[in-house]
Amino acid sequence: MLTCQELTELVTDYLEGRLSLWDRMRFRLHIGMCKHCRAFLRDRKLTIQTVGKMPPDPIPPDVRDELLDKFRNWKND
Amino acid sequence: MLRGGSAGAFDGQAGGDDPSFPATLGRRTVRQATMERGDDIHVKTPALSGASVVAASVGTSNPGASAAEDRALIERLLAGDEAAFSGLVDQYHGRLLRLARSFVKDQATAEEVVQDTWVGVLNGLRSFEGRSALKTWIFRILTNQAKTRGVREARSVPFSGLGNGDGPDEPAVDPARFRSDGMWADPPRRWEDDTPEAVLLREEARKRLEQAIEDLPPRQRTVLVLRDIEGVSAEEVCNILEIAETNQRVMLHRARSALHRALERYLEEE
Numbered sequence: 001m002l003t004c005q006e007l008t009e010l011v012t013d014y015l016e017g018r019l020s021l022w023d024r025m026r027f028r029l030h031i032g033m034c035k036h037c038r039a040f041l042r043d044r045k046l047t048i049q050t051v052g053k054m055p056p057d058p059i060p061p062d063v064r065d066e067l068l069d070k071f072r073n074w075k076n077d
Numbered sequence: 078m079l080r081g082g083s084a085g086a087f088d089g090q091a092g093g094d095d096p097s098f099p100a101t102l103g104r105r106t107v108r109q110a111t112m113e114r115g116d117d118i119h120v121k122t123p124a125l126s127g128a129s130v131v132a133a134s135v136g137t138s139n140p141g142a143s144a145a146e147d148r149a150l151i152e153r154l155l156a157g158d159e160a161a162f163s164g165l166v167d168q169y170h171g172r173l174l175r176l177a178r179s180f181v182k183d184q185a186t187a188e189e190v191v192q193d194t195w196v197g198v199l200n201g202l203r204s205f206e207g208r209s210a211l212k213t214w215i216f217r218i219l220t221n222q223a224k225t226r227g228v229r230e231a232r233s234v235p236f237s238g239l240g241n242g243d244g245p246d247e248p249a250v251d252p253a254r255f256r257s258d259g260m261w262a263d264p265p266r267r268w269e270d271d272t273p274e275a276v277l278l279r280e281e282a283r284k285r286l287e288q289a290i291e292d293l294p295p296r297q298r299t300v301l302v303l304r305d306i307e308g309v310s311a312e313e314v315c316n317i318l319e320i321a322e323t324n325q326r327v328m329l330h331r332a333r334s335a336l337h338r339a340l341e342r343y344l345e346e347e
Contacts, residue, residue: 003255003258003259003260004255004259004260004261005250005252005255005259005260006259008248008249008250008334009248009249009330011249011330012326012329012330012333012334013326013330016311016326016329018326034261036261036264036265037261039264039265039267040250040264040265043265043268043337043340043341044333044337046268046270046271046272046273046276046340047333047336047337047340048305048333049273050273050276050277050282050286050340051286051290051301051305051306051336052273052305052306052308053273053274053277054277054283054286054287054306055171056170056171056172056174056175057171057174057175058171059166059167059170059171063170063188064163064166064167064170067162067166067170067195068159068162068163068166070195070196070199071159071162071199072159074199075157
């Protein structure tokens with residue numbers, strides 16, 4: 001039986017699809033029986049999704065203008 | 078230490094897609110402007126809420142354009158279409174800066190790396206063959222720029238030969254939260270928010286996550302940005318960073334665990 005603590009260290013391998021068939025079964029079996037680890041897995045997925053939606057800073061207008069100047073120079077080369 | 082010196086700045090890339098070494102195309106003026114602007118670039122503008130609308134279409138929610146879309150864009154760029162370049166810059170500049178920040182220690186240097194990256198993109202455009210996605214190609218140019226700069230100025234982070242990622246070998250979850258038999262003693266509590274959008278609506282949650290990303294050891298930060306923000310595949314990340322797959326996975330695990338802890342700390346304080 002996989003412990004909860006072990007599961008928290010295997011979660012990335014699980015999500016990356018890098019667990020062996022056997023370990024994947026043990027992982028899923030544990031998740032099926034342990035609501036705390038289900039919560040942990042849910043929170044982990046939510047963390048990843050949230051990070052994936054963090055917006056970058058917008059480009060400052062003067063930097064944008066300078067890059068467009070570079071593009072014009074490049075195009076006329 | 079870093080592999081390859083400045084002469085090999087673009088080695089390890091797929092054949093004909095190598096951009097030539099970035100030259101002098103107006104670089105000086107932009108760099109001066111970057112310095113004059115100084116710390117203003119750290120300031121979060123009110124336009125940020127507008128930016129999140131733009132960002133909703135990038136990152137992991139949109140893993141990238143198809144090869145056909147890339148090709149169409151390249152054709153427009155090669156034809157000198159300014160609107161196409163302007164669109165490219167709007168789409169990538171902030172993201173490139175975020176990636177550059179994972180390689181170099183200060184914002185001004187990151188700005189320079191991104192400027193050099195744009196020069197590299199323009200110089201390489203005519204020989205781009207589409208063997209990798211445009212996005213991956215641009216990120217690779219940035220990575221090589223950052224490495225080259227590291228060799229030149231010893232200001233960036235050495236990338237290879239440091240074992241399984243930098244930083245201490247920290248457990249994913251504080252061991253004090255488990256009983257001696259490895260079962261939860263202090264289990265995760267229910268979070269009020271259950272969508273990324275709901276979490277990000279909280280200004281403070283976003284700040285905590287940004288801070289947690291900034292606090293990551295540099296190589297973990299690069300891996301996290303490429304994988305979880307930019308949606309680059311594990312294989313491509315290993316390729317770009319020249320690291321082994323297991324190493325990449327260990328760094329991803331540590332980085333994700335750190336952000337998970339940060340978010341949990343915040344949401345449970347609420």
